[in-house]
Amino acid sequence: MNVIRTAIPDVLILEPKVFGDTRGFFMESYNQKVFNEAVGHDVHFVQDNHSRSAKGVLRGLHYQLPPHAQGKLVRCTQGAVFDVAVDLRHSSPTFGRWVGVELSAESHRQCWIPPGFAHGFVVTSDSADFLYKTTDLYAPECEGVVRWDDLAIGITWPDLGIAPLLSAKDVAAPVLAAARHFD
Numbered sequence: 001m002n003v004i005r006t007a008i009p010d011v012l013i014l015e016p017k018v019f020g021d022t023r024g025f026f027m028e029s030y031n032q033k034v035f036n037e038a039v040g041h042d043v044h045f046v047q048d049n050h051s052r053s054a055k056g057v058l059r060g061l062h063y064q065l066p067p068h069a070q071g072k073l074v075r076c077t078q079g080a081v082f083d084v085a086v087d088l089r090h091s092s093p094t095f096g097r098w099v100g101v102e103l104s105a106e107s108h109r110q111c112w113i114p115p116g117f118a119h120g121f122v123v124t125s126d127s128a129d130f131l132y133k134t135t136d137l138y139a140p141e142c143e144g145v146v147r148w149d150d151l152a153i154g155i156t157w158p159d160l161g162i163a164p165l166l167s168a169k170d171v172a173a174p175v176l177a178a179a180r181h182f183d
């Protein structure tokens with residue numbers, strides 16, 4: 001597996017080895033030993049999620065606070081998304097910084113987003129299937145949201161020529177300064 005570091009050291013882009021042949025392809029989408037070696041410590045996933053969204057849907061920016069903070073290993077298995085992680089760890093030198101990466105069925109790329117980050121994505125293809133593993137279970141009482149367009153974060157989302165399609169929760173999200181914080 002190829003590991004690509006990002007501007008935020010703890011956020012990693014992972015490129016699994018893909019075995020193509022005349023039938024199609026095979027890859028290990030997750031291998032605990034390989035993944036833990038890439039991250040540098042043991043990570044235990046307890047939940048798999050799958051969402052499907054149309055072009056222009058933007059889900060995020062979401063996170064869970066302790067005691068149920070979630071690390072996420074995310075990938076796109078149909079279509080393509082622009083995926084974003086925002087560092088919400090107050091003690092981090094990259095607090096409030098963001099990184100973005102295109103994930104697509106074609107590239108097989110994945111992204112590791114540790115606990116302490118807000119996460120979101122916008123769909124750039126006609127439709128996208130987004131699959132991810134999380135290190136803690138869903139705990140809505142611990143959920144936090146931050147505005148996707150908070151100028152203090154300054155995410156440069158791809159210009160799709162249409163306004164993003166948001167859930168009511170995401171429309172009502174606060175800016176980072178008013179959001180539920182880590183530590």
Ligand SMILES: Cc1cn([C@H]2C[C@H](O)[C@@H](COP(=O)(O)OP(=O)(O)O[C@H]3O[C@H](C)C(=O)[C@H](O)[C@H]3O)O2)c(=O)[nH]c1=O
Nearest residue numbers: 049051059060062063072119120121137138139167169
């Ligand atoms: C996240 C989640 C949701 N749900 C239920 C709650 C709602 O009835 C329904 C849709 O939830 P929501 O609108 O929060 O789904 P997304 O907007 O895709 O939320 C996710 O979007 C961003 C990209 C994330 O990184 C998080 O994993 C997650 O917050 O699924 C569950 O039953 N279990 C879950 O783990």
